Amino acid sequence: xxxxxxxxxxxxLSNRSxxxxxxxxxxxxxxxxxALIISILTGPVEIPISAxxxxxxxxxxxxxxxxxGSSAIVSVIRLPRVFLGVFVGAALGISGAALQGLFRNxxxxxxxxxxxxxxxxxxxxxxxxxxxxxxxxxxLMVFALPVFAFLGSLFAMVLVYRIGFKRGYVSVAAMLxxxxxxxxxxxxxxxxxxxxSDDTQLRSINFWTLGSLGGAIWAKIWPSMLVVTVASTLIxxxxxxxNLFAIGEIDAKHLGCDTAKLKRRMxxxxxxxxxxxVSVSGIIGFIGLVAPHLIRLMVxxxxxxxxxxxxxxxxxxxxxxxxxxxxxxxxxxxxxxIITSLIGAPFFIWLLVRYKGWxx
Amino acid sequence: xxxxxxxVHYTIDRKKLLKDVNISxxxxxxxxxxxxxxxxxxxxxxxxSGDLAPTSGTTLLNLAEVSSYSARELALRRAVMPQxxxxxxxxxxxxxxxxxxxxxxxxLVLSSEYVExxxxxxxxxxxxERELMxxxxxxxxxxxxxxxxxxxxxxxxxxxxxxxxxxxEPTASLDLKQAQTVMKILRAAADSGIGVVxxxxxxxxxxxxxxxxxxxxxGGVAYAGEPKIVxxxxxxxxxxxxxxxxxxxxxxx
Numbered sequence: 001x002x003x004x005x006x007x008x009x010x011x012x013l014s015n016r017s018x019x020x021x022x023x024x025x026x027x028x029x030x031x032x033x034x035a036l037i038i039s040i041l042t043g044p045v046e047i048p049i050s051a052x053x054x055x056x057x058x059x060x061x062x063x064x065x066x067x068x069g070s071s072a073i074v075s076v077i078r079l080p081r082v083f084l085g086v087f088v089g090a091a092l093g094i095s096g097a098a099l100q101g102l103f104r105n106x107x108x109x110x111x112x113x114x115x116x117x118x119x120x121x122x123x124x125x126x127x128x129x130x131x132x133x134x135x136x137x138x139x140l141m142v143f144a145l146p147v148f149a150f151l152g153s154l155f156a157m158v159l160v161y162r163i164g165f166k167r168g169y170v171s172v173a174a175m176l177x178x179x180x181x182x183x184x185x186x187x188x189x190x191x192x193x194x195x196x197s198d199d200t201q202l203r204s205i206n207f208w209t210l211g212s213l214g215g216a217i218w219a220k221i222w223p224s225m226l227v228v229t230v231a232s233t234l235i236x237x238x239x240x241x242x243n244l245f246a247i248g249e250i251d252a253k254h255l256g257c258d259t260a261k262l263k264r265r266m267x268x269x270x271x272x273x274x275x276x277x278v279s280v281s282g283i284i285g286f287i288g289l290v291a292p293h294l295i296r297l298m299v300x301x302x303x304x305x306x307x308x309x310x311x312x313x314x315x316x317x318x319x320x321x322x323x324x325x326x327x328x329x330x331x332x333x334x335x336x337x338i339i340t341s342l343i344g345a346p347f348f349i350w351l352l353v354r355y356k357g358w359x360x
Numbered sequence: 361x362x363x364x365x366x367x368v369h370y371t372i373d374r375k376k377l378l379k380d381v382n383i384s385x386x387x388x389x390x391x392x393x394x395x396x397x398x399x400x401x402x403x404x405x406x407x408x409s410g411d412l413a414p415t416s417g418t419t420l421l422n423l424a425e426v427s428s429y430s431a432r433e434l435a436l437r438r439a440v441m442p443q444x445x446x447x448x449x450x451x452x453x454x455x456x457x458x459x460x461x462x463x464x465x466x467x468l469v470l471s472s473e474y475v476e477x478x479x480x481x482x483x484x485x486x487x488x489e490r491e492l493m494x495x496x497x498x499x500x501x502x503x504x505x506x507x508x509x510x511x512x513x514x515x516x517x518x519x520x521x522x523x524x525x526x527x528x529e530p531t532a533s534l535d536l537k538q539a540q541t542v543m544k545i546l547r548a549a550a551d552s553g554i555g556v557v558x559x560x561x562x563x564x565x566x567x568x569x570x571x572x573x574x575x576x577x578x579g580g581v582a583y584a585g586e587p588k589i590v591x592x593x594x595x596x597x598x599x600x601x602x603x604x605x606x607x608x609x610x611x612x613x
Contacts, residue, residue, distance in 0.1 A: 100448075101448075104448035105448060106448075106449065240462065243459065243462070244459060244462055246447055246448045246449055246451075247445060247447045247448075247451070247456070247459060248442070248445065248446065248447075250411065250442070251440075251442055251445070253411075253431055254409065254434075254435060254439065254440040254442075255435050255459060255460070255462045255463055255511070256430075256431050256432035256433075256434070256435030256436070256462065256463035257431060257432075257462075258430070258431045258432075259431075296449060296450075300450075300452075300455075301447075301449035301450055301451060301455075302455070
């Protein structure tokens, strides 16, 4: 008799975890949708909810007759901004979760280890010298900014990886120190840009360091949206491998995970997603740290749940912060990065205190 | 159905850790590798698990070179029980054991069955819901053993070849009773058809539970064969460089 009770309990456990997974993800999805709608409705001009649908149709070119003022605002101003927020939030959330999995440490964030500012560095190099590269064909130019950002992020990522990984073990101190170095380098490059620039350029450079979803237009953001989609999908496919990797590199190998290839993917893909986000929104800090951590508190440590959950929570956090940025000092607009750092930095301090026993 | 080192040499940093080693472990048997510290026991086990590649010679799993298997193909045929574990993020006991089924493409219900069976074998069903890192050292060892057992369960017929379970000093940090329990579990695993290969210091346990023993000294196999015949007090005294009384003490209970 005892046996059957136990059997049920294990089945129950597993099946419940599956249900829990579906439930948690739907709740997060619902919350993201609500944040999305509120975000579209937020702004100096009040618009009716029905305008969202008309604006969407107009954007997709399905209904050219929907030409009211509200739908135009939705289609041209609000929707690009909100969609940018969705893709930036998802990219930062999932990258944070993937990097924490790679470094087997919950204190990792694309910003802290320099992957974000590496992207900003790459993007700023393109801004300074890009006009001289006249050999690039016109149709590839839209990808130039994300590509340069990616090269910068990848450079940072490879550096952190090389310095942080020693014989299969991760040195958190080395990792964070190399992050400091990359951040300093990026700050210098951005400082140089500031020095070179006129007043209008200065404003756009500010955007890099403080982060913003403002000024998003479809023509600028679609390449990044594409890159984020591809990178995130590929990261999601490694959820099971990251679960194995979490118990140790050699143990993961013994359980059939090709760890060398996994590590290569987890270096490249988060760099891709982060760079794509940074190239259109500037540096928005701490989303990649906060989202995976809160998700783990909610649903446990299974990456099949943590990865999509972090993406969704990243969306919720970025959209909410963006709404705050717009209403806090309305009609002016706070840079988004200020708000995420204002919330994220104390969170990081709390984590440091909580996990101080973990650090060598 | 065997796991073999054939004429294996292993050299690293010009140090010859293994010299012309021949070890053959059969499925369904409990094979022990014993010897003094630094004799090359762990190195031999790492070669058998595929973690290391021999400098010369071959490692054969079911008559195919270990290096010819992919990581997953190896994982379907052999499990390695780690000496300790430090998961990066929190993990429930049953989640940990379930990772042992990761190499297999099977549904959750089926893998749950293996989890349950393995937990029952190590008598840890009552720990299933516990957070792994809150367990005592001995309990953690048992969970790691359950995970490895789940991986090589012979009831799983998806791989019909011999399956092997490799363990490096599984009883090192355990008290007498727990060590005995582990040895009994390994004996039962071997009887069920698994090839168990264990690196171990406890000579008396090898004599009691083992089928075959390989006594390593200075990177070579000094003696091999049936434990009760091979592991005599004289040979122990000689191999370990201890006096006769100590050697005699180590082989009796």
